[in-house]
Amino acid sequence: MRDTEQGLRHVEHVMGTVFSFDIRDRPTTAIHRALGDAVRHLHTVDAVFSTYRHDSAVSRLGRDEIRLADCPSEVHEVLSLCARANRDTEGWFSAVADGTLDPSGIVKGWATENASRLLHEAGARHTCVNGGGDIQVRGQAAPGTPWRIGVAHPLHPAALATVVIANGDLAVATSGTAERGAHILDPHDGSPAAGLASVTVVGSRLTMTDAYATAAFARGEESRDWLESLAGYEALAVLPDGRTWRTSGFDRLAS
Template sequence: MGTVFSFDIRDRPTPAVRDALAEAVAWLHRVDAVFSTYRPDSEISRMARGHIGVSDCPPEVAEVLTLCARAAATTDGWFSHTPGGRLDPSGLVKGWATERASQILYDAGARNTCVNGGGDLQLRGESAPGSAWRVGIAHPLRPGHLLTVVTGRDLAVATSGTAERGHHILDPHTGQPAMGLASVTVTGRHLTDVDAYATALFAMGDAPARTWTRAHSTYEALVVTAAGDVWRSERFPAAQHNN
């Protein structure tokens, strides 16, 4: 999927947990083979070229497209799995795959884990007994500086922005790059959702992102505008906040 995944497991490495880690890694390779837009032989790439349909694909493809349609409805079309008119569910797949990998570990008995998919994280339990996880969020306009530190237990954290890949998120209504924001970080319980919503809020821009966040109290957001202004929702789980 054009990015790096990592696992941080704070539980005792039992045989079951070791087996689950191998299963989770195999799962991510399977997702890459099916959904990567960087691979011309993936099912998603072949669908985008019109060579196959959903019925010709593994069942995960139909699942992901259904989740994409739900995210599009929840964001009034600001999330799209056809940005620029081309099939690309990457804005949801990475979070979905990471969350599923985290679930594989949990089902094997690993209760305190962090699965990191390209900077988007599914956190479970604690980093140490009595200690919440701490996640640094890079400042999109000040290389080498942290914008804030997110703290929490059983938390998902996703960031969309320009720091790593420039203006790569498209406004689905115009097909042009979204230019109004520098970064959006969204937190919630499930990375499948927060990854998609971070992308959608970035595409929306400042005022609509504020309105959406106020209307969806299950999620919290931290936004940096292209001009460098910073705002966050009332319950955003930050340990420190640096402008």
């Protein structure tokens, strides 16, 4: 945790990735306390939802060792959000894509949004919380200066596919194979999704933005019309051959 002239910054290794906090408000005792609460929240989420932990609630639930009624309230909330995402995406988001319970496609975005909310409730109005590349921002980077969020190009590691300009609350989520390989499955047949190299979805809140990005990547090129129909969301896709497409309002958000 590091105070700077611009505010407060912190990096936390948790949930198998890196979370970064960039708070541009004057640090107060309440904000310091909220940052600590946000970090503890992330570790709790990891303990409850990690599919790599044999003793996590999700792992035990998936093995039928416990019932949903025995799980922490967070599990009920996340599985309810997964059911909503499944309906919204016409079945292309699934917490059981390969027959095993795995709500990871929504957990990181949900945890990141919750961390951002904790800071906001403590009085931090200008923040960027980055959960392994999925980002929730609020306010501005500086008075009169928007946040600029670079989106990595999936085929050219040193290049950016685009830069999203955020004035006010905005969420940016990218799904693809660049970082973790072919980890997103077609929920209908269990095969690795391969129709896109990456897809970036922009919305106001990260939980569903992240879920929609996962679903769009699983759906491939056919996701374009569906993404266009989503009110309050825009998207950019990079195809395996380097071509791109974007929804009609995406250019208003990008430089």
